[in-house]
Amino acid sequence: MAEKLKEKENRPGWIASINPWVLKIKNNPERVAFVLHRITGLLMALIIMAHIYVTGTPARVGWDAWAEEIAKAHGITAVTLYFFFFAGIAWYHGLNGIRLLLVEFFGVCIGKPEKPKPPYLAPSLKACQRKLLYLVFILWAILWAATGYILFAS
Amino acid sequence: MMGSGSKKLLLQYITAILLIFLLTWHLVIRVPALRGVSTFAETLASDKVYHEITAYGALLLLFAYTVLLHAFNGLRNILLEWTDGKYNALITGTIIVLFFIFAGLATYTVVGITPPPASG
Amino acid sequence: MMSFDPKAATRTPPKVVTFRIKRYDPTTGKEWWQDYKVETYRGMTVLDALLKIKEEIDHTIVLRYSCRMGVCGSCGMIINGMPRLACQTQIAEVATEANPIVTVEPLKNHPVIRDLLTDFTTFFEKHKKVKPYTIRKDIEEREKGDFEYEMTPEEHYNIYEYTLCISCGLCYSACPVVASTDRFLGPQALAYMWRYVADPRDEAWKERLELIDTDEGPFSCHYAASCSAVCPKMVDPAAAIQRLRSALLKYRLGMYKKERIAQKKVVEVKPNPKPLPPEAQPVPGADPWKKNEEPVNIPVDELIA
Numbered sequence: 037m038a039e040k041l042k043e044k045e046n047r048p049g050w051i052a053s054i055n056p057w058v059l060k061i062k063n064n065p066e067r068v069a070f071v072l073h074r075i076t077g078l079l080m081a082l083i084i085m086a087h088i089y090v091t092g093t094p095a096r097v098g099w100d101a102w103a104e105e106i107a108k109a110h111g112i113t114a115v116t117l118y119f120f121f122f123a124g125i126a127w128y129h130g131l132n133g134i135r136l137l138l139v140e141f142f143g144v145c146i147g148k149p150e151k152p153k154p155p156y157l158a159p160s161l162k163a164c165q166r167k168l169l170y171l172v173f174i175l176w177a178i179l180w181a182a183t184g185y186i187l188f189a190s
Numbered sequence: 191m192m193g194s195g196s197k198k199l200l201l202q203y204i205t206a207i208l209l210i211f212l213l214t215w216h217l218v219i220r221v222p223a224l225r226g227v228s229t230f231a232e233t234l235a236s237d238k239v240y241h242e243i244t245a246y247g248a249l250l251l252l253f254a255y256t257v258l259l260h261a262f263n264g265l266r267n268i269l270l271e272w273t274d275g276k277y278n279a280l281i282t283g284t285i286i287v288l289f290f291i292f293a294g295l296a297t298y299t300v301v302g303i304t305p306p307p308a309s310g
Numbered sequence: 311m312m313s314f315d316p317k318a319a320t321r322t323p324p325k326v327v328t329f330r331i332k333r334y335d336p337t338t339g340k341e342w343w344q345d346y347k348v349e350t351y352r353g354m355t356v357l358d359a360l361l362k363i364k365e366e367i368d369h370t371i372v373l374r375y376s377c378r379m380g381v382c383g384s385c386g387m388i389i390n391g392m393p394r395l396a397c398q399t400q401i402a403e404v405a406t407e408a409n410p411i412v413t414v415e416p417l418k419n420h421p422v423i424r425d426l427l428t429d430f431t432t433f434f435e436k437h438k439k440v441k442p443y444t445i446r447k448d449i450e451e452r453e454k455g456d457f458e459y460e461m462t463p464e465e466h467y468n469i470y471e472y473t474l475c476i477s478c479g480l481c482y483s484a485c486p487v488v489a490s491t492d493r494f495l496g497p498q499a500l501a502y503m504w505r506y507v508a509d510p511r512d513e514a515w516k517e518r519l520e521l522i523d524t525d526e527g528p529f530s531c532h533y534a535a536s537c538s539a540v541c542p543k544m545v546d547p548a549a550a551i552q553r554l555r556s557a558l559l560k561y562r563l564g565m566y567k568k569e570r571i572a573q574k575k576v577v578e579v580k581p582n583p584k585p586l587p588p589e590a591q592p593v594p595g596a597d598p599w600k601k602n603e604e605p606v607n608i609p610v611d612e613l614i615a
Binding site: 049051052058059063143147152154159163 | 316334336337339341388390391392393416417418419420421422423424428429467468469470471472474484486487488489490492531532533534535536538539540541542543544545546548549552553555556557559
């Protein structure tokens, strides 16, 4: 009599879209970008709810409560730190979002199909989306630093 | 008839394109140098905020609705993907309720605003 | 990078390499890592080493392989955390003197049958779902086959890359979307779909675009591009999916139309200008150009005698 054999489900699950190193794929910064886009997207969804709630203060509670809140936005405080992280998340999501719009919506920046030649590197991995990706990381750092300067300098 | 696949992503892309402009505006008006003040906190002063909400109320609401559509549609897509189709109705229902709660809150922020007390 | 690195391929690997293999026993459901030490030689691939282990150390290891030269796409496995073809992976590429350990796991996203052997049933079902064959409205015309559909070299290169797919399942294994949802068709099937949507010889582009406008289709892709990064044949599924998605969105907005549908061109079969030399004549008196009309009578008895 044959033994009962069970196959093992081998899908890593949602963790694969949170951890880019579930697989250690070389030459694949797009995967890191995807994971960051997803994490920042999730965080943004949560922060936007808080943001809409807090900016409703003048109408909900009154201008005194608003003034009290704003008084905390000087120097390095919980309020400015919150804005700093919010801005960092928004900058990345926005900048990478522009790149994704070009690639996914307009279907550009992914190179042209070509005849395979050594070193057999897929055209989309050397197309301008890759340069845009590095540009996204550079601009992210610059804009985040500038935001920090505006928030904390006063 | 548009398939479910194109609908959910078209919404995401169209709101994304709008958000590029709306978010840029939203962030630029918080830059002290462009507002003629010296600190970030001063751009949030009651009279400035009141002026923004009354003068650009419609634009602010468009921004709020667009950002909520983009955020909740995105959140829904992620949750649907992660749960592999097990709780579709529950997720969609929760997302729609959340959308209306926060869209209502945003609307009230603009509609229910009163002038700040005159300060010295 | 799945790209070919001639330097790594000609390097000498460490003399003794430890292979850490993920085992799975389907009778008990137990899984464990097992180490094997293998003496290597220059040019030894991971598949060579696995077969050496199977022959000399442990016969119970189960894996799938066939051609040993990166053509059949059977021996996909995760080597040092990256999906690769075992037969195309030189040990010198993945093991160094400082770290002479190579981990080998079964492909992710495919159910494991035993050890390194994975079940491709779902994968091929998804492949079939996208109708991976040319569809012409006139079936009779197609079946006759006394003509060809005209195609320019540019049109050929637009799809040539995608025709190189060997269905090894590496891209499917690398995809972070398939990892969380089983409904997504996956990079291989969608790249195949684009290959037929872009192929001027195929007439069913509308039906194809309608077919994949679901949650299973290209909209579930988030461009992690891992599929293209692991593809051993430079197929570039990531770009194919973006082209498919863009085409589908344009189609929905009424802005997409296939550039050209190839028309049939009757091919004239020219008679051979030079007669075949006497030694090439298989049967005296038989004309190979008339073999369809007059079946050749092979004098078997005479030939044996």
